[in-house]
Amino acid sequence: MELPGTASHNGWFHPLGFLKGGFTASVASFVYPALRFMIPPSIPEASVNEVRAGEITDLKVNSGKIVKFGSRPALLMRVGETEFKAVSAVCTHLNCTVQYQDASHQIWCACHKALYDTNGKVLSGPPPGPLEEYTVRVRREEVVISKRA
Amino acid sequence: MNAAGAKAGIAGWLEERLGLAAIREFASHKTLPVHSATMWYYFGGITLFLFTMFTIQVLTGVLLLLYYRPSPAEAYESVQFIMTRVEYGWLVRSVHSWSANLVILAAFIHMFSVLFLDAYRKPRELTWLSGIALLGLALASGFSGYLLPWNKVSYFATKVGTDMAARVPVIGETLARFLRGGDEVGGATLTSFFGFHVAVLPGITTILLVVHLALVQKAGMSTPPWLAPDKVRSIKFFPNFFLRELMAWYAALGVLGSLAALFPYGLKTGSA
Ligand code: FES
Numbered sequence: 001m002e003l004p005g006t007a008s009h010n011g012w013f014h015p016l017g018f019l020k021g022g023f024t025a026s027v028a029s030f031v032y033p034a035l036r037f038m039i040p041p042s043i044p045e046a047s048v049n050e051v052r053a054g055e056i057t058d059l060k061v062n063s064g065k066i067v068k069f070g071s072r073p074a075l076l077m078r079v080g081e082t083e084f085k086a087v088s089a090v091c092t093h094l095n096c097t098v099q100y101q102d103a104s105h106q107i108w109c110a111c112h113k114a115l116y117d118t119n120g121k122v123l124s125g126p127p128p129g130p131l132e133e134y135t136v137r138v139r140r141e142e143v144v145i146s147k148r149a
Numbered sequence: 150m151n152a153a154g155a156k157a158g159i160a161g162w163l164e165e166r167l168g169l170a171a172i173r174e175f176a177s178h179k180t181l182p183v184h185s186a187t188m189w190y191y192f193g194g195i196t197l198f199l200f201t202m203f204t205i206q207v208l209t210g211v212l213l214l215l216y217y218r219p220s221p222a223e224a225y226e227s228v229q230f231i232m233t234r235v236e237y238g239w240l241v242r243s244v245h246s247w248s249a250n251l252v253i254l255a256a257f258i259h260m261f262s263v264l265f266l267d268a269y270r271k272p273r274e275l276t277w278l279s280g281i282a283l284l285g286l287a288l289a290s291g292f293s294g295y296l297l298p299w300n301k302v303s304y305f306a307t308k309v310g311t312d313m314a315a316r317v318p319v320i321g322e323t324l325a326r327f328l329r330g331g332d333e334v335g336g337a338t339l340t341s342f343f344g345f346h347v348a349v350l351p352g353i354t355t356i357l358l359v360v361h362l363a364l365v366q367k368a369g370m371s372t373p374p375w376l377a378p379d380k381v382r383s384i385k386f387f388p389n390f391f392l393r394e395l396m397a398w399y400a401a402l403g404v405l406g407s408l409a410a411l412f413p414y415g416l417k418t419g420s421a
Contacts (some may be wrong), residue, residue: 026399026402026403029406030402030406033236033237033240033241034208034212034237034241036236036237037212037215037235037236037237037238037240037241038212038215039236040215040216040235041234041235041236
């Protein structure tokens with residue numbers, strides 16, 4: 001039998017081993033959260049539900065402009081004196097940014113010649129699905145785009 | 150080569166290039182007086198630690214910078230994003246806020262211990278003054294950092310703070326305008342506070358910290374004047390005091406971690 005205090009000096013139960021273990025564990029507890037913090041979360045941005053897209057008068061009738069909607073572009077179109085429409089400007093084919101064509105009153109993707117109507121429905125070309133439609137409201141003189149619930 | 154041989158090899162390699170023996174030699178001569186008030190020395194170290202916690206501030210600050218955006222439109226949302234979406238974001242921000250507060254606390258304790266032990270007197274006046282300047286920098290960092298989440302509380306706190314600056318005789322108005330980056334607290338204020346908080350203040354603090362420590366080193370540890378010098382025992386700074394100090398540091402780190410984990414900082418009220 002070993003006397004207390006003479007037990008093997010390299011075991012976990014030796015006070016120094018215990019201290020070292022505790023120290024290592026505490027250091028790990030500092031480093032681990034920091035490392036996890038550095039990995040960007042899979043939701044890359046705080047998501048946005050509504051943006052102000054400027055004054056009515058900024059946009060001529062029968063024209064469109066690209067506005068920032070959170071991290072992605074949206075296409076705002078003034079299709080009539082008081083009528084606005086907005087869709088996601090990210091082509092559902094390969095993510096090019098689409099544009100409004102005033103001659104045909106349609107949405108055009110130049111990358112692979114796709115056509116959508118102003119509601120985002122595919123008319124021709126490779127896109128597999130429609131552009132997401134947004135709701136446009138006019139508050140006083142200001143145009144507000146929001147996601148549909 | 151066996152492990153011991155490898156260790157000796159590396160030690161030799163470093164020795165040739167860094168001259169560590171000279172540093173060790175120097176360190177071995179550093180001593181610390183032991184007397185009834187010795188415990189107060191630790192707070193100098195804790196302030197250093199909290200300013201090594203300055204290092205913690207830098208580290209957690211750099212982490213926060215990965216996601217923080219210094220513009221009025223995005224600041225609040227980005228902090229919210231850190232708090233809710235980024236893993237351990239609440240913890241990193243919480244550590245940053247808690248240690249900011251603890252730095253100030255420890256700095257004041259350190260300051261009063263220096264004051265009451267009469268350690269600020271000749272030949273240590275410059276050490277004292279550089280310490281006061283460091284305290285000012287710490288407070289300025291706190292003040293500028295408080296605005297960055299850009300919520301209502303921080304907005305109005307900055308408004309009140311800069312209004313106070315405006316009351317300073319003669320230069321008040323100019324000072325307030327400078328602080329706000331304009332006539333009112335606004336986007337320009339946020340951007341300039343951000344610049345001060347992450348670049349200007351930490352930069353100056355680093356330099357001053359080195360000066361402060363060099364001055365402490367130059368003058369040696371002070372012994373309270375009411376103790377007869379020949380009666381005072383002293384211990385070696387390395388490793389005797391250093392290891393004890395290390396324990397104090399680690400305890401402080403434990404306190405900080407526990408506070409941050411158990412009482413995390415929230416994010417109150419909406420965006421400013
Ligand atoms: S990306 Fe738009 S059509 Fe291919």
